[in-house]
Amino acid sequence: MPPTPKRQRSHEAAAMSAADTIAARRTEDDELHPDPQQHSLIEIPVTPERRAPSEDHVILSPDANAAPASPAGNRARFMSGLQPSKVTCDLTTAPIAPGLRFSFEAVLIVAYPASTTSPERRYVELTDQHGSTGITVWNQHVHALGPTSVGCVIKFTRLALTMHNGKKSLTMAKDSTIHVEQPTYDGMLMRWWRNFLTEPSINCLQFHDTPVLTVVNIAGILGYISVEQKMVKGEPKHLLVMYLTDRYGKVEVRSWNHSDTEFNHFLEKPILLNRVRVCLYAGTRTGELLTGPNGTKITQDFDHEDLDKYWSE
Numbered sequence: 001m002p003p004t005p006k007r008q009r010s011h012e013a014a015a016m017s018a019a020d021t022i023a024a025r026r027t028e029d030d031e032l033h034p035d036p037q038q039h040s041l042i043e044i045p046v047t048p049e050r051r052a053p054s055e056d057h058v059i060l061s062p063d064a065n066a067a068p069a070s071p072a073g074n075r076a077r078f079m080s081g082l083q084p085s086k087v088t089c090d091l092t093t094a095p096i097a098p099g100l101r102f103s104f105e106a107v108l109i110v111a112y113p114a115s116t117t118s119p120e121r122r123y124v125e126l127t128d129q130h131g132s133t134g135i136t137v138w139n140q141h142v143h144a145l146g147p148t149s150v151g152c153v154i155k156f157t158r159l160a161l162t163m164h165n166g167k168k169s170l171t172m173a174k175d176s177t178i179h180v181e182q183p184t185y186d187g188m189l190m191r192w193w194r195n196f197l198t199e200p201s202i203n204c205l206q207f208h209d210t211p212v213l214t215v216v217n218i219a220g221i222l223g224y225i226s227v228e229q230k231m232v233k234g235e236p237k238h239l240l241v242m243y244l245t246d247r248y249g250k251v252e253v254r255s256w257n258h259s260d261t262e263f264n265h266f267l268e269k270p271i272l273l274n275r276v277r278v279c280l281y282a283g284t285r286t287g288e289l290l291t292g293p294n295g296t297k298i299t300q301d302f303d304h305e306d307l308d309k310y311w312s313e
Contacts (some may be wrong), residue, residue: 048244049265062174087161090131091168096161104156104170106133107193108149108180109277109290111214113233114142125155125213126154132213135159135170141178147257151294153181153189183293196275197297205248207287210282218251219272219302220244221311226259244273247310254281257288263298268311270304273297 087094087102106126114122120142125134135156137145145154156176160172181190201217202210210216224243229236240255242263253276272295277288289296 008129024083028101071072073123089126089128089133089158091133091170092160094168096168098099100110101160101173105153105189107189108145108152108154108202110288111145111147111149115123124154127215128189135172137178138172141172141176144178144180149180150290150292151193152183153185153187153193155179155181164232193275193294201272201302204244204251206244206280207251208249208285210278210285212285213279215275215290216278217272217274218244218276218308219270219304220246220251221307222263222266222271223250225260225263225267244271247309250279251287252284253287253289254279255291257291258289263299266298266300270300270302270307270311272299272302274299288296302305302309 008201045262058186062066065110071086087104089106100273104233108124109127112123114120122142122145123134123136124145125132127133155243156172157168157176158173158175160173162169162171181187196215196217201219204218204220207216207218221244222242223245226241228239228241230239231237237262238259240258240260240263242253244251244253251275273289275290276296277290279286
């Protein structure tokens with residue numbers, strides 16, 4: 001049966017649509033993949049345009065994007081690269097693995113009284129460049145650490161890490177050892193501790209913004225001294241209480257191991273306390289003096305002109 005005119009026209013329209021589609025695809029292919037034989041490249045010499053210098057046209061050197069080297073930056077980067085293989089007093093980054101034992105060293109800053117009940121034990125607090133932490137020592141190691149060891153480098157072997165209530169802590173094993181370096185020991189950690197004597201001091205306002213358990217230097221007028229008697233585990237103990245003041249406020253400084261006779265001749269005079277531990281007592285930051293030959297140092301050899309002016313106003 002011959003096709004009707006209407007069917008013939010629809011077939012012709014469909015054929016034309018298919019032809020147009022094929023032609024369009026060939027055109028796109030020619031544009032994306034041109035035939036190298038149909039196109040020839042003609043080299044045209046181009047003279048670079050010369051621009052007048054302007055304020056917004058900056059020529060950068062090849063090393064312009066490199067950050068300038070900061071003083072002591074190489075040492076800091078090198079030391080930070082050792083952190084994964086070395087446990088420091090900042091235990092938040094220390095790995096915990098079953099059976100992991102490691103060596104550890106830090107500066108002793110507090111040695112609490114030893115427990116007289118069996119087994120013998122003593123809690124001590126340690127610090128280094130990265131933070132502060134504590135550990136309980138047992139049995140024969142109790143008498144190796146004491147107030148005279150404050151400010152000395154303590155070296156441990158075969159320590160372990162434990163986790164309690166989401167907080168990491170150090171613990172000793174039966175085969176752990178302790179070695180106390182002499183106050184004259186010359187090592188990287190000991191040099192860091194001695195360099196505290198040359199660090200800038202802070203004022204009373206900055207002291208109250210300092211994180212707890214940090215060691216700082218603080219200067220002020222020694223305005224008040226008193227001795228209080230406290231009962232500690234059924235025994236009377238004397239607590240030395242002093243107040244430093246400047247034009248920004250006041251700071252309470254305490255000590256269980258110092259006497260008021262050491263400070264009476266500094267009363268109402270400017271003093272600088274090097275290596276004071278920041279503590280929290282009744283919600284207020286207080287200073288704690290460190291004992292030992294490498295503990296807190298007291299001096300008047302510093303620039304105290306502003307303190308003298310404040311005390312005389």
